[in-house]
Amino acid sequence: xxxxxxxxxxxxxxxxxxxxxxxxxxxxxxxxxxxxxxxxxxxxxxxxxxxxxxxxxxxxxxxxxxxxxxxxxxxxxxxxxxxxxxxxxxxxxxxxxxxxxxxxxxxxxxxxxxxxxxxxxxxxxxxxxxxxxxxxxxxxxxxxxxxxxxxxxxxxxxxxxxxxxxxxxxxxxxxxxxxxxxxxxxxxxxxxxxxxxxxxxxxxxxxxxxxxxxxxxxxxxxxxxxxxxxxxxxxxxxxxxxxxxxxxxxxxxxxxxxxxxxxxxxxxxxxxxxxxxxxxxxxxxxxxxxxxxxxxxxxxxxxxxxxxxxxxxxxxxxxxxxxxxxxxxxxxxxxxxxxxxxxxxxxxxxx
Ligand code: OKP
Ligand code: ZN
Numbered sequence: 001x002x003x004x005x006x007x008x009x010x011x012x013x014x015x016x017x018x019x020x021x022x023x024x025x026x027x028x029x030x031x032x033x034x035x036x037x038x039x040x041x042x043x044x045x046x047x048x049x050x051x052x053x054x055x056x057x058x059x060x061x062x063x064x065x066x067x068x069x070x071x072x073x074x075x076x077x078x079x080x081x082x083x084x085x086x087x088x089x090x091x092x093x094x095x096x097x098x099x100x101x102x103x104x105x106x107x108x109x110x111x112x113x114x115x116x117x118x119x120x121x122x123x124x125x126x127x128x129x130x131x132x133x134x135x136x137x138x139x140x141x142x143x144x145x146x147x148x149x150x151x152x153x154x155x156x157x158x159x160x161x162x163x164x165x166x167x168x169x170x171x172x173x174x175x176x177x178x179x180x181x182x183x184x185x186x187x188x189x190x191x192x193x194x195x196x197x198x199x200x201x202x203x204x205x206x207x208x209x210x211x212x213x214x215x216x217x218x219x220x221x222x223x224x225x226x227x228x229x230x231x232x233x234x235x236x237x238x239x240x241x242x243x244x245x246x247x248x249x250x251x252x253x254x255x256x257x258x259x260x261x262x263x264x265x266x267x268x269x270x271x272x273x274x275x276x277x278x279x280x281x282x283x284x285x286x287x288x289x290x291x292x293x294x295x296x297x298x299x300x301x302x303x304x305x306x307x308x309x310x311x312x313x314x315x316x317x318x319x320x321x322x323x324x325x326x327x328x329x330x331x332x333x334x335x336x337x338x339x340x341x342x343x344x345x346x347x348x349x350x351x
Contacts, residue, residue, distance in 0.1 A: 008140035011133020039339035064173035094120035168209030205292025208240025293332035315348020
């Protein structure tokens with residue numbers, strides 16, 4: 001299997017996040033990308049392909065132009081505000097968010113002038129810091145995804161994109177959940193629109209991919225199917241319910257399979273079958289797999305009872321469907337076992 005990765009991910013090197021008001025070490029760290037890359041280089045049967053720059057057009061096809069403009073200049077503007085305050089900061093985390101009820105009965109929202117307030121205006125939670133290298137890493141992750149997609153569109157049975165930062169929580173006009181640009185959605189949209197093909201996104205990350213769901217919620221050419229921890233107890237809490245099935249032309253092209261806290265491999269694989277049946281009915285030409293391995297039983301912030309052998313089964317099960325597949329990295333936070341679990345999926349697929 002060929003794979004794509006970018007050195008630029010290292011420029012996005014956050015130190016901390018805020019969890020329930022507590023400052024903790026960042027889980028979405030540089031070592032995640034490096035450990036997977038090192039393992040791919042050492043494993044037999046994997047060949048690295050250089051990243052091809054695809055520019056901003058495929059990003060703007062999915063994301064609001066004002067979000068893209070904000071992200072591209074955010075660090076510069078934040079650094080200026082911090083300098084004014086006499087603070088030398090390597091990262092900034094938003095702490096002010098636009099609750100939809102704030103302006104009840106008071107008319108439209110205005111984008112704030114202050115860069116720190118704008119960070120919250122465009123985001124939704126406190127685990128997604130902005131740093132000097134964030135924008136180029138986020139853009140590179142998109143190029144990784146699009147390069148992997150090109151390989152599959154050109155005939156590779158499957159390709160792996162080592163996207164970091166991840167993408168599936170980034171919506172058309174909002175970033176957050178460690179995600180800035182939605183790599184999988186941009187790849188799926190580019191494939192669907194440039195080739196006129198039907199694309200299914202299967203999201204197996206522990207967390208619901210609210211961003212990918214939102215981007216495709218009204219569309220019938222891209223199916224979004226997700227198997228994830230029930231939002232009743234898991235992040236991101238506001239989406240991923242079984243009764244969210246799409247809207248308008250997109251009705252029926254969103255599928256959510258929420259799983260319980262005490263999930264194990266057998267229950268997980270049953271849930272996966274529900275998602276795969278809907279994909280089968282949709283009959284896509286291309287599958288984009290949002291591959292989070294934070295369903296691992298030992299994951300420090302997640303976990304749905306899967307073992308490394310479960311990930312191998314997942315890879316074999318997806319390969320059995322025989323679809324051209326773009327595999328893109330999302331979450332997975334057990335640093336010591338992360339690469340082994342990703343490789344289990346890829347090897348299982350036939351990597
Ligand atoms: C990203 B991916 C509270 C949120 C803390 C964020 C988890 C993001 C997971 N500030 N949790 O889906 O693996
Ligand atoms: Zn996740």
